[in-house]
Amino acid sequence: MAFDFDAVMETADSAIWSGLGEEVIFNGGQPVRVIWEDVAREFDVMQGTIPKLTLMExxxxxxxxxDRVERLKNGGIFTVSSAPVRENGTLVVYL
Structure with a gap:
């Protein structure tokens, strides 16, 4: 019996994104599932956290x-403040 690593990883990705992800809307378009994280501002004059979004390419x-981002979970409106960075099949942006 052959082990299909790609199929297993695809199943794991699907479970992670459906369990940890939430939906946002970019510029009034269709809902997109993202991973939302509040990360510490490490090298900024202002201390605190900044929202980081990871979405599938x-x-x-x-x-x-x-771009305008609406968080459907709580109705918050945010603005993208960084250019997207590609990381292993995902895009990362900061708000």
């Missing part, structure tokens, strides 16, 4: 600086 959403 396969979502076909490519955020740009200045």
């Amino acid at each position: 396969s979502s076909h959403v490519f955020p740009r600086i200045g």
Whole structure:
């Protein structure tokens, strides 16, 4: 019996994104599932946290600086403040 690593990883990714992800809307479009994290500002004059969004490249959403993001969980409105960075099949942006 052959072990299909890609199929196992695809199942794991699906479970992680459905369990940890939440939906946001970019610029009034369709809901997109993202992983939302509040990360510490490490090298900034202002201390505190900043929202970090990770989304799958396969979502076909490519955020740009200045894009409006609506968090469906609590209705918050945010603005993308960084260019997206590609990391292993995902896009990472900071708000």
